[in-house]
Amino acid sequence: MEAQRKPLVSEEEKKLSVNEKLDLLDREVRLLYEFCKNSGFKPGEIEKAAAPFLNTTKRVSRRRWRKRAIDAGKIATLFAILGFALFYIDPVYRGMCFFARRTTIKMLPYWDWTNLYDQPCLIENPYYEGNQITEEDCMACESMNSIPVEENITHSVMSELYLKGLSPVIVTDAMKDWPERKNMNIGYLTELYTTHEVVKEYMSCDYLSNIRVKFGNHRVLLRKIVAGEVSTYFAHWENCFKEAARVFREVFPRPYFLPPMVEQTDTNFIFISSGFNAKSYKPIDTWSSMLTFAQIKGQNKVKVTPKMPCDKMCEAFEDTLDEGEILVVPYFLWNFSYLPVGGEENIAFGVGGNFD
Template identity: 45%
Template structure:
């Protein structure tokens, strides 16, 4: 009895820890835990709570409503984060657009962009993508591939036909749709006369026009390309008479430059509206050149329009495989004022620039329905 009284008379020994003591223990335990341990601890507690709710018979929708007050703060933080990102992006777009309309900044961006594009050409030829109608080839697409049945269109051809006063309907029905190359003898009707064309005048155009002067070219090829890496240097030397016995070919691949060069030619009179001429244009020049090796012409479009505005040029069409065993290669001399038209599906195109004085040709790509 006395022992029982003594046990009850000492309440301190059985009294639970105070709130202060528990808080201190939790803080001490919290301080002793690392950040990763805290995350794992919280995750375990949440999982235990979820299991408790499931075992208590609560549905998933009820559990989601229970935790909604906790998730609202997280959603709010995420919304604020994405709002800040959207505001920053909008500010960047507005500033970039404003700078784009400032002429000095725009020119600087163009120069940097063009130099970067040209510098990667030796590693990656992006011009093929520039001219391509599709960025990714469809492996299931079979159209546009030459078959042995297509060779029937050229097996009886023995030469390139010459015509004049060609009707717009005839160029489509008799030649383009049948893949028959043709030379239109009065093709440059309404253009400048041959006397108004010269290499010196072309050089002057590239000097006086700010657009032609600023834009570089693509696909520059010449027997002097080791000395002159691009067309403008060669033209400057040629205009001064400091070079001779040369040929050169380049493409005005930048739309502004191609548009500025158009004053030297017009749309051929015999092309109907259904024939679309490409934006870019090609320039072929030669002076006192007696070459014998054919040069390839690649317009990267379904048809070629080659206008001989001064001097002469020898053009050759060669049937592509598998028609090269059935059809014949054909060669003709293109004279002043004549335009050569051929399709790209059936034929590969070559030329030999030869001229006792000067030869100037303008090449245009196109497509037709």
């Protein structure tokens, strides 16, 4: 008769909690390690003998960390998609802006953050000077009494006299080689925005108009105009997705007078109006070094205003931009705004540029 085998786990051990079992296992492993060491085994030999057990432990640990990393990635992706959706939906974005604005106002009694509002950096770098306008720069506009007008202008004159010279200029013959200009009207724009396989897929940014439309959707406004539902209007918006902006750069090519040193931006602007007699100029902000404002159809009044501290030495200038003319504005020294004028259909196209 075979001898009865002793069970590997006693009844008392089966009744232990998980933590107690782990403590028991830890003690057994430590006792085994001490036994092997006292028996003359070297640490390397002990580790080699325990390799099957250690490898299993490492695999379990790696699997656990891999699962945690995947879960963290899924959560981060979900938050990123949710954040993008919240900022993309105009009512939600406006609500978030309102809440943030209200919160910052309520913080004022406890912390005056207004001193930081106009600062370019949260922490000042004593070695960084940035592009600061000096009184020496203001000499470029001190003797100006109007916006210069040019035609058949060369790259070198545009570069040295106006871009590097920090002077705005109107070029009168800039669109002679723009074949689409003669066909340009609101109907053409509407068709381009609603049927072009690339342009129709993208929304615009910074929509501003006297006609309020849901989500600032410029296509809704264009359809209303074409359908005759709107007759008095002004609007401008930015083609802020480079795929859509690239199509408009094909419709409105690079002006002949821009020197190679100017790299045009990946975004551009559309300006439209009809029958709207504006009382105040509409400012256009861009982070680029310069702006070209091309009057494709009709007229617009334009205004360039010197930035501080040059506003004390130089004048602001206003002019009327006629069809076929382009205004070039170096943004380092000047701010730009436009005034929609009443009467017929007006269409303009703006694009920024950077140069050293």
